[in-house]
Amino acid sequence: MTEELKTETGVFPTQNASKYLQQLCKHFAHKIDVEYDDTSASAALPPGPAEMHATENDLTVRITGKDEEALKVARYIIDSHLERFAFRENFETMDWQAA
Numbered sequence: 893m894t895e896e897l898k899t900e901t902g903v904f905p906t907q908n909a910s911k912y913l914q915q916l917c918k919h920f921a922h923k924i925d926v927e928y929d930d931t932s933a934s935a936a937l938p939p940g941p942a943e944m945h946a947t948e949n950d951l952t953v954r955i956t957g958k959d960e961e962a963l964k965v966a967r968y969i970i971d972s973h974l975e976r977f978a979f980r981e982n983f984e985t986m987d988w989q990a991a
Contacts, residue, residue: 897940897956897957897958898956898957898958898959898960898962898963898990898991899954899955899956899957899990899991900954900955900963900966900967900988900989900990900991901952901953901954901955901988901989901991902952902953902954902955902967902970902971902986902987902988902989903950903951903952903986903987903989904950904951904952904953904974904978904983904986904987905949905950906949906950906951906978906981906983907948907949908978908981909946909947909948909949909950909951910930910931910946912946912951912974912977912978913928913930913931913932913933913944913945913946913951914928914930914933915977916933916935916944916970916973916974916977917933917935917944919973920935920937924936924937924938928944930946931945931946931947932944932945932946933945937955937966937969938965939955939957939958939961939962939963939965939966939969940955940956940957940958940962940963940966941955941956942954942955942956942966942970951974953970953986954991955967955970967985967986967988970986971984971985971986974986
């Protein structure tokens with residue numbers, strides 16, 4: 893019996909989505925495997941993979957983990973980094989929704 897992975901999607905409405913996507917990936921690339929371009933990315937976060945997509949109006953991040961604790965850690969990784977990078981926009985947390 894295989895374990896069902898859990899996923900959540902977070903959305904950050906911003907005109908700077910591509911900038912933040914690239915900033916996250918460049919930062920993460922120092923420690924983990926990352927692939928990205930101007931509008932999409934994948935990052936091998938320790939709790940599970942993250943897929944990112946940037947449009948003109950928002951940054952969307954889909955995280956995957958084996959359980960709620962893994963998702964909690966992944967949310968923290970994404971939110972805490974965006975809090976630093978998007979401080980001019982008073983970012984606090986993405987609007988996370990279970991899949």
